[in-house]
Amino acid sequence: MGRMPPAKRPARPPAPFTPLDFQLVLLRRMADHNQDLVEDARHALGASVADMREANRRWQAMRHAPRSRGAVSRYRSILGDPEPVADRRIGDLSCEAYLWPVPLWPDLRFEVLVAPNGVAWNEWLVRAPGAAGPELRTLDDLRPWSCTVDEAARAFAPARPLEGTAPTRWGLRFAGADGTGVRRECVAEFTWGLLQRVAVTDSRDG
Known part of the structure; x- marks a missing residue:
């Protein structure tokens, strides 16, 4: 046997x-x-x-x-219960904003925007409610990780959104003054909604 x-x-x-x-x-x-x-x-x-x-x-x-899982269920299972859900209106779209703290960036929140049909259409980092944002006056103020997409778009309006080069990436095209006061055309790149780099796209001699 x-x-x-x-x-x-x-x-x-x-x-x-x-x-x-x-x-x-x-x-x-x-x-x-x-x-x-x-x-x-x-x-x-x-x-x-x-x-x-x-x-x-x-x-x-x-x-x-x-x-x-759906995005909200997935993030809830990882990050716990979100902060109080806020109603948000973006253009003609009404949605709910779910916010979670991210210890690496205490002044930011991870935001998931959910449409009425339950589909999450945006997931990125935003400034925490009540937290003071950066002062963005010139292009020199745009340092990596210094601001979010919406903060840069407001500071250098009108800014044109650009399709990102990969998932979780966004771009903005805008003009702003450099440290010498010269107005320059730029493209800013964001990952998960946080600024990563700014490239000047014009030429001083052009």
């Missing part, structure tokens, strides 16, 4: 996806433009490069799973 094969141990359930993991996902996208800032933030979180890669892998798997 042969030996009985050893009983298989039950597979461990996957570790929960935490607010720390979500912050690493945000940083993973921003590393394309500002590696130094991302490195400092990653060290502040006590996470390794491998941790960041793994968090991003799991995030992508969650988003593309056959039975993926």
Whole structure:
């Protein structure tokens, strides 16, 4: 009589996806433009490069799973209950704004805008209600991570939105004075709603 094969141990359930993991996902996208800032933030979180890669892998798997949750349910399971839901009107669209704090940026909130049909159509970082935004007078004030999309658009109106080069990215085209007072045409790039870089698109001699 042969030996009985050893009983298989039950597979461990996957570790929960935490607010720390979500912050690493945000940083993973921003590393394309500002590696130094991302490195400092990653060290502040006590996470390794491998941790960041793994968090991003799991995030992508969650988003593309056959039975993926809706955006609000997914963020609620990761970040907990949102702050009080606010009604928001953007043009002709009425929607609900769900806000969650993000410890890396205490003055910001992660916002999910949900249309009346329950579909989330925007997910990005915004200034926290009541928090003072930056003073944006010249292009020199537009430093990486200094402002959000809507803050830059208001400060340098009229600004024209541009399609992002990848998911979670946005662009703005506008004109503003540089440090010498010369008005320049620019394109600003944002990841998850936070400014990453500004490129001057005109020429002083043009």
